[in-house]
Each structure stands twice: as C-alpha cells, then as structure tokens.
Amino acid sequence: MPEESLMLTGDENIVDVQFIVQYQIKDPVEYLFEVSNQAKTIQDAAEAAMREIIGKTNIELALTTGKLQIQTETRALLQSIIDRYRLGINVLAVQLQNVHPPNEVVDAFKDVASAREDKSRYINEAEAYRNDILPKARGQAAVILKKSEAYKEMKVREAEGKAKRFMAVYNEYQKAKDITVKRLYLETMENILSNPGVKKVILSGDAAKNALPFLSLDERAFPMQTGKK
Numbered sequence: 001m002p003e004e005s006l007m008l009t010g011d012e013n014i015v016d017v018q019f020i021v022q023y024q025i026k027d028p029v030e031y032l033f034e035v036s037n038q039a040k041t042i043q044d045a046a047e048a049a050m051r052e053i054i055g056k057t058n059i060e061l062a063l064t065t066g067k068l069q070i071q072t073e074t075r076a077l078l079q080s081i082i083d084r085y086r087l088g089i090n091v092l093a094v095q096l097q098n099v100h101p102p103n104e105v106v107d108a109f110k111d112v113a114s115a116r117e118d119k120s121r122y123i124n125e126a127e128a129y130r131n132d133i134l135p136k137a138r139g140q141a142a143v144i145l146k147k148s149e150a151y152k153e154m155k156v157r158e159a160e161g162k163a164k165r166f167m168a169v170y171n172e173y174q175k176a177k178d179i180t181v182k183r184l185y186l187e188t189m190e191n192i193l194s195n196p197g198v199k200k201v202i203l204s205g206d207a208a209k210n211a212l213p214f215l216s217l218d219e220r221a222f223p224m225q226t227g228k229k
Contacts, residue, residue: 006102007051013059017099019071021046021078022092030088041087046094049078059101063109067096 005016021042025031035041053074057066075094082089101109173180203211 004047007054009054009059009062010056011058014102015054015059015062015099016102017050017054017062018097019046019050019074020095020097022095023089024092025088026090027088030086032088034086034088038087038089041085042082042089045081045085046074046078049074049081050094052077062099063101067099071096 005018006014007017009015023042031038050070053070054062057070060066062070071094075091078094079091082091100106169180169184
C-alpha cells in the first residue's frame with residue numbers, strides 16, 4: 001500500500017520500501033494480555049522503525065549497497081520498541097523485499113543509474129589507458145636519456161681527443177718550429193692532392209719558371225655587369 005511503503009530518505013527523496021518481519025513468541029502471557037491487537041501493533045512498530053532508519057539513509061545506499069545495514073538497524077530498533085510495549089516476541093529478522101523509486105520517477109532513476117555506470121566505465125577505461133601509456137612513455141623517455149648521455153659522452157671524448165692532438169702538435173712545434181711547419185704543409189698538400197675531385201697540373205721546375213699565372217675571366221667566374229653609369 002503506497003501510504004505504508006512510501007518513505008522519505010535522509011537526502012529528502014521518496015522511496016518505495018517493501019519488507020517483511022519474522023518473529024517468534026517468547027512470552028505467551030505478555031503476547032496475550034499486554035497488547036490487545038498484536039498483529040497491528042507489530043505492523044505499526046515495524047513501519048515506524050523502518051521509516052526512522054530510512055530517514056537517516058541516503059537514497060543511493062537504500063537502492064544499492066546499504067540494504068543489509070538497513071535491515072540490521074531496523075531489526076534492532078524494532079526489538080527495542082517491542083520490548084517497551086512488553087509484547088512478548090523476539091524479532092528474528094527484517095528482510096527488504098523490494099526497494100525502488102516511486103513509479104512516477106522510476107525511469108528518471110534508471111537514467112541516473114545508467115549515467116553512473118557509464119561514468120564508472122569511462123573512469124575504468126581511462127585508468128586502463130593511463131596504465132598502458134605511462135610505462136611506454138617512461139620507457140621512451142629512458143631510451144632518449146640514454147641516447148643523449150651516450151651522444152654527450154662521445155662528443156666529450158671526441159673533443160678531448162682533438163684537444164690532445166692539438167697540444168701534441170703544439171708541443172712539437174715549440175720544439176722544432178721549421179720542421180713542424182714543413183710537416184704540416186706536406187700533410188695538407190697530401191690531403192689536397194689525393195682528392196680525386198681536384199684537377200691537378202704538374203709542371204717541371206723550368207716550365208714553372210716560364211709559366212704565366214692564369215686567372216679565368218669567363219662570365220661564370222665574373223658575370224658581366226650591365227647598366228648605365
């Protein structure tokens with residue numbers, strides 16, 4: 001019956017709660033003589049206890065994971081009420097049969113529940129992507145760092161080697177300047193003349209004395225300038 005099952009939650013939402021109470025008579029004298037209408041008294045006490053517990057519970061807990069807690073707290077509260085009435089019964093269990101929003105808004109609550117599920121799914125997918133991409137990014141960063149360190153070490157050693165060679169040549173130059181200059185000249189000429197891309201003309205000593213130095217004056221070397229002065 002809606003007037004009995006509709007209850008207000010702690011966050012001011014309406015929820016339809018259907019439940020049963022299992023009990024056992026422990027004192028027949030009290031059960032028979034202390035209360036005139038035992039069934040109605042138990043029903044009213046159970047409804048009052050359930051309303052009080054639901055009034056302290058958020059609707060999300062009432063619809064999902066808080067049902068066991070609601071049953072336990074309601075049974076304890078109902079037992080205390082019955083003991084004050086001296087009804088002579090022992091409450092064995094309070095079991096929720098069905099808990100759902102009112103029929104008028106059940107579709108909206110389904111949409112909310114679906115949105116929560118989508119939110120959880122998106123969060124899980126994002127965490128899975130993060131757990132997959134972060135180790136790869138860390139690995140790539142480590143590889144780049146290792147390569148840069150290796151490149152740095154190579155360049156440092158190369159520079160140190162060039163510096164040592166230069167100092168060795170400089171020390172030899174200080175000891176014998178003329179010989180060192182001639183050796184450097186011969187080594188340089190050897191590198192130039194051994195290059196197959198360089199055109200070479202070989203003249204004897206006498207021919208070289210009579211040769212006239214030639215400077216190319218073609219248009220490719222010196223483009224003709226035009227224009228009025």
